Amino acid sequence: MAFVENLTLFVLAGFLGYELITKIPATLHTPLISGTNAISGITLIGSVVVAGSGHSTLASVLGFFAVVLATVNVVGGYLVSHQMLRNFGRRRGE
Amino acid sequence: MAGLLDGLPQDTLPLVYLVSGVLFIVGLRKLTHPRTAEQGNLISATGMALAVGVTVLWFEILEPLVLGAALLVGAGIGTWLAVSVETTEMPQLIGVFNGFGGGASALVAGAELVGQVGALGASGLSATATGAAAVTGLIGAVTFCGSLVAAGKLHGIYENPIHYPAENAIKVGVLSVAVSAGLVLVTRIDLVPMGELVAPYWALLAVASVLGVLLVVPIGGADMPVVIALLNAFSGLAAASTGFVLNNSVLIIAGTLVGASGLILTRIMCRSMNRSLVNVLFGGHGGPTATSGAEAD
Structure with missing residues (x-):
């Protein structure tokens, strides 16, 4: 049953993501990639659950590296997007 | 809890x-x-x-x-x-971050399999978990290696397309090896003993990593923004399928949003170059081949 519920979320979120990106100026392509890339770091949540669960030493070690990679993705991703968009705003303001 | x-x-x-x-x-x-x-x-x-x-x-x-x-x-x-990072180097850094996200998803799915086998034995794995893990591993590893190669090309390490003989046949061959490893994982045919390490999963990761390199290496540096956009969508899909492994709603929602919006953005970027995605990915030379997809927004 969980699978069907997950599938429902997947299909609906897929259509939603499709509809969200309609008209987008070319200058925003790179910031959008950067911003959505940071969102895909959501896998950090999975890493945290697996790393902390203490199932086995190996699982914890793998989880540790997953948390490091995903945190780099999330923190770095949001910061780079922020810098990019700030520059963008400044250019527009001039 | x-x-x-x-x-x-x-x-x-x-x-x-x-x-x-x-x-x-x-x-x-x-x-x-x-x-x-x-x-x-x-x-x-x-x-x-x-x-x-x-x-x-x-x-x-x-x-x-x-x-x-x-x-x-x-x-x-x-x-x-x-x-x-310098402003001019931001695109390749995004590529690296993106690779890390895909790699993290692949590791999480593997760690969860290892953990479940440790707790319940190999028979305790559900087909949903192994199937979703196989998808995660395939997409995640392709994203990881592909993104690192793409970032290297954007950084100017080696921008030219590198061609090898029978390119597309080799890509298909490597993909089918990866898919076979995934099928062994799901159906648990004892071609490879599972063991506590869940060996077929790591075999899948290794082959998919090679595939990631093979896919991106023949594409020219000028096409890398499209490749990064596509791999970004992939990393979202990898996160979403990790959500299926862990039964986690927000992973599925956020990952799928990124996957779908990334695919649309990839299409928009291809269209603005007046090319098709297939042409960018497999066209080889990076030369503009006119396609009819140039409809106005």
């Missing part, structure tokens, strides 16, 4: 995830308009902080020091890279 938020009802966690999902949607929406883009990024970051924070506090963390260290190391590296 014995973390710091012990007294709260069971449904609290999924409800907070729902709020995070909404913040991602609003943030993504605002990211598509010049005036609201910066605000959109902050809203989506808030959703992320909320989701991660509540997850850390909710679950009983058996090794809080290890987790804390991992979070600190990752945040340190991410901040350092983002702060020290």
